[in-house]
Amino acid sequence: MTEMFAHLDASGAARMVDVSAKDVSVRTATAVGFVRTNARVVELLRDNALPKGDALAVARIAGIQAAKRTPELVPLAHPIALHAVDVDVAVTDDGVSIRASVRTADRTGVEMEALTAVAVAGLAVIDMVKGVDPAAVLTDVRVEEKHGGKSGHWRRGS
Numbered sequence: 001m002t003e004m005f006a007h008l009d010a011s012g013a014a015r016m017v018d019v020s021a022k023d024v025s026v027r028t029a030t031a032v033g034f035v036r037t038n039a040r041v042v043e044l045l046r047d048n049a050l051p052k053g054d055a056l057a058v059a060r061i062a063g064i065q066a067a068k069r070t071p072e073l074v075p076l077a078h079p080i081a082l083h084a085v086d087v088d089v090a091v092t093d094d095g096v097s098i099r100a101s102v103r104t105a106d107r108t109g110v111e112m113e114a115l116t117a118v119a120v121a122g123l124a125v126i127d128m129v130k131g132v133d134p135a136a137v138l139t140d141v142r143v144e145e146k147h148g149g150k151s152g153h154w155r156r157g158s
Helices: 039-046 055-068 111-129
Strands: 025-036 084-091 095-106 137-147
Touching (some): 055 111
Antiparallel strands (some): 025 137, 084 095
């Protein structure tokens, strides 16, 4: 069972994987997500006129902070040094697209950090717009691409 699921020990209990024998390498991951909201919110975002302030700036900072705190939030994630976190947010006709790219030189990947950045950035957007659109939804949070480590390069859809 443990060969199939590295996060389980011989008895089936959850454990943190020992990555100490892995080589240090540059690793990157990019994740995306989307906050679907109404036309009024889109208009306010484009005019930088939300009652709570600059939602896009708040989302970028929230995403960066979240990436750095991933091991505190995801129980089996390894604490690793992050060398770069970029969070891009863009207003579209249907809401806000979010893209986070995370980079490290370490023994394990940064997929969880990228996903956490996107998720928390999306939650920050929802917090900023909920007074205008209480039905806003965070959706489609997923890893799009990763580089580094033994598995090399992976891209969704390829």
